[in-house]
Amino acid sequence: MNFQRRITSALLTCAVLAITVLAPLAHAQQAVFRITAIPDESPTELARKAAPLVKYLESKLGVKVEFTPVTDYAASVEALVNKKVDLAWFGGFTFVQAHVRSGGKVIPLVQREEDEKFRSVFITSDPTVKTLADLKGKDVSFGSQSSTSGHLMPRSFLLDQGINPEKAFRRVAYSGAHDATIAAVASGKVQGGALNISVWDKFVADKKVDTSKVRVIYTTPPYYDYNWTVHADMPAALRQKLTDAFLSLSPATPEGKQILELQRATKFVPTKVENYKGIESAARSAELL
Structure with a gap:
């Protein structure tokens, strides 16, 4: 009986030691x-x-x-x-x-x-659109509604110029992302779009957009x-x-x-x-x- 108790005690001690040693290791691994x-x-x-x-x-x-x-x-x-x-x-x-x-x-x-000193750009594939004012009565896409460079700041600069998107544009769309805005403009789904200048520059540098068809009509002032x-x-x-x-x-x-x-x-x-x-x-x- 004493032998069994000693064996049980030894096993419990080993178990406690194992938990003590291995638990921190497991936490570190996780x-x-x-x-x-x-x-x-x-x-x-x-x-x-x-x-x-x-x-x-x-x-x-x-x-x-x-x-x-x-x-x-x-x-x-x-x-x-x-x-x-x-x-x-x-x-x-x-x-x-x-x-x-x-x-x-x-x-x-x-x-x-x-x-x-970040900026946004407005782009178009419509040859009749030369300025922001020319987007009136057109379909225009922003990126995500929560995007700074794809929505908030472009909207802010439009409002500064007296252009309320919901009143001036025929339709306001939200593509969800900058590259999706470029695709929407390039395909003619919308006549104008606003996006992050660095994504635009990257697409141009990588020749992922035909600049003979899609072009920048306005670059915003800088912002953080x-x-x-x-x-x-x-x-x-x-x-x-x-x-x-x-x-x-x-x-x-x-x-x-x-x-x-x-x-x-x-x-x-x-x-x-x-x-x-x-x-x-x-x-x-x-x-x-």
């Missing part, structure tokens, strides 16, 4: 740092852009990093606000929405240098746009690690060059909430916030 991005381009393009960045962040953070796609812009906001992801690539307007939705509990870390944002509950040390990782990206290294080119960036720079006050004002003026 730790995943999740990032997401507004779906402003096709899912395949977003995944292609994310892959080398994920690998780079894994090396800098020392944890597994996963890209978590979302179905729409609102889902990216909810994912970060509810801490389902750790890091989100937002447009200026989506950042403002997340900032308001969270009660100021999200923090923008970095933006591309290009995002300090995209950024990488985290929840304010993220430890300060981890926020700093992330910031340093982005600021360290350099075109002088093969890895940095690949990531920056895919992100359409020359470099990343620090950013702050105050940079997006203009976008918040535009959203409130357009009654979109």
Whole structure:
């Protein structure tokens, strides 16, 4: 009987030791740092852009990093606000929405240098359209309703010129993404479209659009746009690690060059909430916030 008790006691001790030793290891193995991005381009393009960045962040953070796609812009906001992801690539307007939705509990870390003076373009394939005024009575497409460069800021600049989309255009459409807007204009489904200038420039450079048929009729004034944002509950040390990782990206290294080119960036720079006050004002003026 004593022998059996000793055996049972020994087994229990081993079990406790196993749990004590293995539990932290299991937790460490399960730790995943999740990032997401507004779906402003096709899912395949977003995944292609994310892959080398994920690998780079894994090396800098020392944890597994996963890209978590979302179905729409609102889902990216909810994912970060509810801490389902750790890091989100937002447009200026989506950042403002997340900032308001969270009660100021999200923090923008970095933006591309290009995002300090970002622009949108209006394009057309209709030879009769030369100016924004010529779009009156036509079908015009924006991107997503929550897009900064594909909707909010183009709408804001239209309103500045006395053009109310719902009153001036025959039909207002929402393509959902910048590349989809180009496709809609190129196919003649709409006579005009507004989108992110960097996506337009990329399509032109890659010869994915026939510029003899589709052309820019208006380029907006500059404004602040995209950024990488985290929840304010993220430890300060981890926020700093992330910031340093982005600021360290350099075109002088093969890895940095690949990531920056895919992100359409020359470099990343620090950013702050105050940079997006203009976008918040535009959203409130357009009654979109």
